[in-house]
Every structure is written in structure tokens, then in C-alpha cells.
Amino acid sequence: MNKEDFLSSWKLVGRGYRYHENDSGVGSFTLPAFSEMPWLAHGFSARTGGISTGHLASLNLSFTREEEPRAVTMENYRIFCDAEGIPVESMVMDAYVHGTTVLRVDRNDRGKGYTFPPLPDCDGLVTNDPAVTLMTGHADCMAFYFADPHTKSIGLCHAGWRGAFDRIGREVVRKMLQEFGSDPADIVAGVGPSICGNCFEVDEALGRDFADAFPATDCLMPGKRPGKAYVDLWMIAVSQFMEAGVLPKHISLMGVCTVEDPRLYSYRGDNRQTGGMAAYLRILSPDV
Numbered sequence: 001m002n003k004e005d006f007l008s009s010w011k012l013v014g015r016g017y018r019y020h021e022n023d024s025g026v027g028s029f030t031l032p033a034f035s036e037m038p039w040l041a042h043g044f045s046a047r048t049g050g051i052s053t054g055h056l057a058s059l060n061l062s063f064t065r066e067e068e069p070r071a072v073t074m075e076n077y078r079i080f081c082d083a084e085g086i087p088v089e090s091m092v093m094d095a096y097v098h099g100t101t102v103l104r105v106d107r108n109d110r111g112k113g114y115t116f117p118p119l120p121d122c123d124g125l126v127t128n129d130p131a132v133t134l135m136t137g138h139a140d141c142m143a144f145y146f147a148d149p150h151t152k153s154i155g156l157c158h159a160g161w162r163g164a165f166d167r168i169g170r171e172v173v174r175k176m177l178q179e180f181g182s183d184p185a186d187i188v189a190g191v192g193p194s195i196c197g198n199c200f201e202v203d204e205a206l207g208r209d210f211a212d213a214f215p216a217t218d219c220l221m222p223g224k225r226p227g228k229a230y231v232d233l234w235m236i237a238v239s240q241f242m243e244a245g246v247l248p249k250h251i252s253l254m255g256v257c258t259v260e261d262p263r264l265y266s267y268r269g270d271n272r273q274t275g276g277m278a279a280y281l282r283i284l285s286p287d288v
């Protein structure tokens with residue numbers, strides 16, 4: 001793929017999101033292209049409507065925040081699941097380590113990471129089992145959503161800058177090919193709320209690494225401070241989806257920045273004193 005091809009494809013990528021909130025303030029962000037598929041349910045949690053306090057207020061869904069008892073975070077999950085119609089016992093959680101391991105899970109994995117010991121280290125999950133809800137944890141990191149309407153299989157992953165650099169998005173698509181025989185041309189892909197290109201400031205050297213690894217993109221922008229640069233991770237995401245064979249017209253970005261939107265926690269925006277959000281994706285019925 002050359003620069004010209006990428007930039008013309010980039011224009012075809014969908015942008016936008018919907019947001020809904022219940023009476024208790026429990027909110028969720030969705031991708032219109034995924035909402036259009038009646039066999040699926042998906043979302044991305046907002047930080048409101050939960051029971052956490054202080055800098056974790058209020059719907060913290062990260063179990064790695066030591067300042068909060070696990071029972072409080074578990075209750076937040078129950079609140080979020082109730083609002084979104086997710087059976088609590090159906091959840092299977094990633095055990096993210098900023099790697100590129102993608103695991104196939106099914107009903108035998110239900111509860112892992114919540115009421116049962118976690119899965120082995122993994123940043124991505126795929127399934128074709130309607131009995132499970134895939135869950136991944138996020139603060140500024142991207143959530144990649146994948147759905148194949150043909151084989152009725154799904155994938156979800158956590159993609160921080162390391163995972164995005166190492167092309168975890170391509171790994172999820174590969175796993176769906178391997179496990180379910182998915183044709184990448186059928187796969188619908190999307191990106192949840194995450195740090196945007198105007199906020200993701202990195203050392204210039206790392207910025208150059210991104211530009212070298214994704215030469216067709218315009219992902220690198222000059223920094224406002226010496227020795228710094230900005231990287232557009234949304235372009236990095238789209239680039240690796242297309243490398244994997246996903247069609248530009250089947251890709252969409254919510255375009256919501258976790259640093260800038262007060263409805264969301266942000267690792268960088270809140271100066272590392274923050275909670276975590278969750279993305280979910282589940283098959284409602286493969287027969288719809």
C-alpha cells in the first residue's frame with residue numbers, strides 16, 4: 001500500500017458514535033455500523049453512574065487500581081451489565097499485557113477475570129459462542145471491535161500504543177480466519193474512544209518508529225516541544241485493518257478522545273490518577 005492509496009482509503013473510513021445514558025447516569029458509547037447488526041450487542045463504558053469515589057469516581061472497571069477494594073469494582077461491573085443487558089456470568093475478560101496474543105474463548109471460559117481466575121496473558125479475544133460476552137479494559141488505549149456477519153464470529157482487543165505498533169489488529173483478523181474461516185473482506189471493524197492524534201505526544205524517536213513501521217500513513221506530526229512528536233494511532237489502527245484485508249468502507253472510528261471528553265477516564269489526561277473503562281462485544285443470536 002502506498003501513501004496515495006492509504007489516504008484515499010482513509011477518506012472512506014466511517015466516523016462517529018452514539019451515546020446513551022440511563023436514569024442513573026450509566027453511559028455507553030457505540031459505533032453505528034455495529035448497532036446496525038441485529039445479531040450483536042456492543043458498547044464502551046463511560047465513567048459515570050458507578051459507586052467508586054475520589055479520583056476513581058465513579059464507574060471504575062479496572063481491577064488493577066489498588067486503592068479500591070475488588071468488591072467495589074465488581075459492583076460497578078454489575079451496574080454496567082445491568083444497564084447494558086449483559087448477563088454478568090457471561091463475561092470473559094482479557095488479561096492484557098500490551099502484547100499481541102489473541103485467544104479463542106467459549107462458554108467454558110465464562111467468568112474468567114471476574115469470578116474465576118483470569119485467562120492467560122492476552123490482549124485479544126475471539127469467539128463464535130453467543131454464551132459469552134467479550135470484555136477488554138481501557139484507559140487511553142484503543143478498543144478494536146471486529147464482527148463477521150457471514151460466519152457470525154466476533155473479536156475484541158485492547159490496543160495500547162505497543163499493541164498497535166505490533167499490529168494486534170491484524171492478529172485478531174488472522175485469528176478469525178484461522179478459527180472461523182472468516183474472509184477479511186466480510187469483516188466489519190471499529191475503534192472505540194481513545195487518545196487522539198492531537199493529544200498523543202511521544203518522544204520524537206518513537207514517532208519516527210511509527211512512521212517507519214506504517215510508511216503509507218501520515219501518522220506523524222511535529223511536536224510543540226523540542227524532541228517530541230504526535231502520533232495518530234487511529235491511522236495506525238486503520239492501516240493495520242486494511243493490511244489484514246478489511247475493506248475501508250467496513251471500518252469506522254468513534255473519534256472520541258479520552259483525554260478531551262470528560263465522560264471518560266484518561267490515563268494521560270488525569271495524570272495517571274484514574275480509573276478504567278471496559279469495551280464489550282457479544283453475539284445476541286447467530287440466527288438473526
Ligand SMILES: [Zn+2]
Pocket residue numbers: 195196197198199200257258259260
Ligand atoms: Zn485528544
